[in-house]
């Protein structure tokens with residue numbers, strides 16, 4: 001028997017059932033519940049993407065949206081570190097993130113983040129030890145992917161994801177992460 005309501009096409013309708021009303025200190029609150037679906041990474045992304053879209057399209061504040069995107073990615077995949085660096089005064093400055101404390105400022109062209117900013121391209125790093133100039137904010141980080149966020153052809157921030165496993169990211173991650181970052185521009 002088929003359960004069509006589990007497919008991505010029908011998925012947006014499910015979200016409302018999970019945004020249930022709760023009472024806190026006698027006041028009505030909306031609880032946002034993230035649904036994590038599937039076994040394969042691609043299935044997890046397919047489940048996550050409509051939820052992220054629904055979350056960010058209803059909110060105009062970039063920092064709030066970055067915070068929820070970082071949390072949703074961390075919650076879904078359990079990556080070691082997920083976060084944003086935001087361009088401020090010609091430097092990348094640490095933005096919303098999930099994971100251990102991290103470096104606060106990165107210059108253009110430096111490290112994976114600074115390189116993704118300079119080249120305006122996603123950078124996939126299977127082994128951080130083999131990336132010249134990699135900035136090791138944490139020695140447990142083994143592989144990394146950085147996706148720039150462009151607005152009017154200018155990089156305004158980068159999404160950085162670190163894994164404590166080698167070769168943890170593929171072009172499949174890039175495909176989905178670029179879509180997710182696209183919702184923020």
Ligand code: SME
Pocket residue numbers: 081102103106110111112113114133134135136137138141144160162
């Ligand atoms: N490794 C990054 C620095 C940021 S941390 O990984 C959070 C880089 O080389 O740019």
